[in-house]
Amino acid sequence: MIFAVAKSRLWNLRHDRAAFVLAFILPIVFFSIFASIFGRGSGRSATPRIRVAVVDEDHSPASRRFVAALKAESAMKAQEGPDAGSGKPAVYTEAAAEAAVRAGEMPIALVIPKGFAQGAIRFGPASDRAKILLLSDPSDPIAPQVLAGLIQKVAMTAMPDALARSGIDALDRWGGNLTQEQRRVLEENVARLPNAPAGSAGDGSGGLIDVALRDVLGQKKGNPMVAFYAAGLGVMFLLFSAAGAGGALIEEAESGTLDRILSTQVTMSRLLAGKLVYLAGIAAAQLTVMFLWGSLVFGLSMRGHWIGFFIMTVVTALAASTFGLLLAAVSRSRMQLVALSNLTVLAMSVVGGSMFPRFMMPEFMQKIGLLTLNAWAIDGFQKVFWREEPLTHLWPQVLVLSAISVVFFALARRIARRWEAV
């Protein structure tokens, strides 16, 4: 009897392809996505490479060596200028690097100050040392921490002579004066050090190079992640609710109501347009509630951001709604719609940065994320609330989300022809 129950359920699962997909394909898809983001194949570090804009204001042999060592460091991707084809000057200045961080083009910038060669590495009090300046975006709290550690490592492995000289000076100063003979022998040994193989300095104790951190964004804001989560989670739930509400079309088809509607003066185009107006209105209301809640409870500032919020809300709501309509048009049953929406919305939300920021992902995943409407919507809201960029800077997001809306609606309309007169 028990086996009969199990067997009939197994038959049911076999006949219900949507449930079958949910049971087996969905976990595999998500496993693959997460493995790609955090694993990137076997045996590789889970930490993505940090992209760093490097500005060398010292132009000394020591600073050049330091920059070369930064570039050689496998845990980061240091670059002294913007990507080719960006139309900007080939080499970063401090201002250009700061602008790049502010615009979200680079997660962090590193400025090597003038006078770096004269005592960048020195044991003892830090007050008179030239400090390396990190220009950071506080919405990415990980990058400065990791980079500060890497700087110490690079200094020790790439500039052992400077390290040793600093040690000799400290010994001379705090351990009693060295004799001329002692100093000569030490200098001879130190002279051999620049050619010494890198990586022999052991694990750095930190603090040999002074690092100053300056946030270039959000100095006046409380929680830098509130806008991100309001947008990220807002878009994800928008997609879920649009897909669910789009399912009304399938219910109408199954109940015969769609037949009745299409026998009246309502055409399929009018019907879909009406549903789009409804879905987009609901989606816009959902986003508004989400941001108002963020404003009331988590200190998200709406002041001065209303127009940008309105623009991003309209294009995001339209894109999410047309996505819901398209899924409903494609699905043959409510169950299929549930399976399809779970699969696509969760995948888009993970890759598109709704669940955790895209800057935490490997670079290739960040690029794949741009195939999702989540990424474009989140980037737009971040520009409005976090980076406080001018409204004109929203054009890529507005253009892409509008294009998505047009394409999705056109596709939904075309697929919905199957419900028209046969």
Added chain:
Amino acid sequence: MIPGMSAPPLEALNLRKSFGEITALDGVSLEMPPGEILGLLGPNGAGKTTLVRSVVGRVTPDSGTLRVFGHPPSDPAATASRGWVPQEISLYPLLTPWENLWTFGRYQGLSGADLDRAIDRSLEWSGLADRSKDRTSNLSGGMRRRLNMAAGTIHSPKLLLLDEPTVGVDPQSRERIYTMIAELKAQSVSIVYTTHYMEEAERLCDRIAIIDHGRIIAAGTRDALVRSTLGVNQTVRIEAEGPIGPTLREKLERMGARVDGQGVLLLAADPPRQIRDLLEGFHAEKTAIADLSLKQASLEEVFLHLTGRELRE
């Protein structure tokens, strides 16, 4: 025919429609005068639904001509003058009757005071005025059927397609639906009435068309159909008290009767003589009779005679 209200409500000429290998309509021709209730009967799969869906513009015939008041079915003028009450309860279950009627009224182009008046009239007509604010899903089956009809007639169509409107309702609701139909007839609404209940068709319809294998195989008034199909208009039924023996069965069948278990059915052209012969046969074989009746031949007998007794699906 010039399009307009002077044209017949429904005109079909040699309609054909196939779905793959299946021929759903195989040259259907039909014309309805204004104010008529036409019963459309046929076994499942005979082509009734395809014909109705063609009239409401949901199926496009492969060939033939179809006109609603002189207009093609997809023409806005045809849409405005035609109403459809599908067999399924095609309503929004979470909306109230008032909201459902508002929705379908708007879908038919009504607005403002006209729409308000149409909703009030429809609620009164369907006997749902006092339930207008309840959720539709909370209404009884009969109420939902009536609301289904009201939604299909909210715009006062002059041609109405009613698809089995009394399926699954209790006798009281059925009577109410009959009254609603009588009121429509009084307003000269032409009605195509699809049903499997023969007594319903006999009671309500001015004329009956029987469709099978995609063709209209008979059409006319009930009496004309009985006469043309059976040649007689009376039937004799006898119920024996016990089993009918082979000798009696042979005698009865020679008289033209059909024997089915303990029942005997004879289409009678000369009832007094034929009843006497039947009774003599029973008497001679010493078989007792439990019941004997003489009735007008029914539409069901016509239907079964024309479409056969084999299962269709």
